[in-house]
Amino acid sequence: MxxxxxxxxxxxxxxxxxxxxxxxxxxxxxxxxxxxxxxxxxxxxxxxxxxxxxxxxxxxxxxxxxxxxxxxxxxxxxxxxxxxxxxxxxxxxxxxxxxxxxxxxxxxxxxxSDDLVLHGWDLARATGQDETMPADDVERMWRGTSAIPAEVMEKFRTPGAFGPGVEVFGAEVPVPEDAPLQDRLLGLIGRDPR
Known part of the structure; x- marks a missing residue:
């Protein structure tokens, strides 16, 4: 495996x-x-x-x-x-x-695979479950997502760019630079961790 x-x-x-x-x-x-x-x-x-x-x-x-x-x-x-x-x-x-x-x-x-982690947070938030994502996954996804070039990220944030009704990321939510990495990742992909 x-x-x-x-x-x-x-x-x-x-x-x-x-x-x-x-x-x-x-x-x-x-x-x-x-x-x-x-x-x-x-x-x-x-x-x-x-x-x-x-x-x-x-x-x-x-x-x-x-x-x-x-x-x-x-x-x-x-x-x-x-x-x-x-x-x-x-x-x-x-x-x-x-x-x-x-x-x-x-x-x-x-x-x-990454969607399971990110949307797992969405489901947890919606239903009052533990919202903590595994730290190693957060670090790996942060490295990958924060390295996406601006022009590609713009496409990911554009509704419908990958098909009708498809929106990969929402508009970035400002999060303090000293916030936990999970919060910074969530803000980067368009979630409000607060």
């Missing part, structure tokens, strides 16, 4: 535990993502797992909808991505992405 597969499984475990902890009456709670409820956060994660399959000519497995059973929907999406990561040929397959050519496992790592 690769470091990428290990990291994905760790992130998926953490996100799944957050989904499982949501109480039925919390699914409509607003999240830090504008116009998204807690259920919408999980829906986004499930949809993005499907997006990771497209360059490989694969489709998501049949599963309950996020509306009906968010936990089962996530588990099915997770299984689809893990099947790619567990197959060396699929994991190494070349994919054309908005960030340029990547292997399938690199694409998964840079998109849905």
């Amino acid at each position: 690769t470091d990428i597969a290990d990291r994905y499984r760790r992130h998926a475990d953490d996100f799944e535990s957050k989904v499982a902890a949501v109480r039925p009456e919390q699914w409509d709670n607003p999240s830090p993502c504008a116009r998204w409820s807690a259920r919408d956060v999980v829906g986004h994660i499930v949809v993005m797992h499907g997006v990771m399959l497209r360059p490989l000519g694969r489709r998501p497995s049949r599963a309950p909808s996020v509306e009906k059973d968010p936990l089962a929907a996530f588990r099915a999406a997770r299984a689809d991505v893990e099947a790619v990561l567990d197959d060396p040929g699929l994991a190494a397959a070349p994919c054309e992405t908005p960030s340029g050519p990547l292997t399938a496992e690199q694409h998964i790592d840079r998109v849905v």
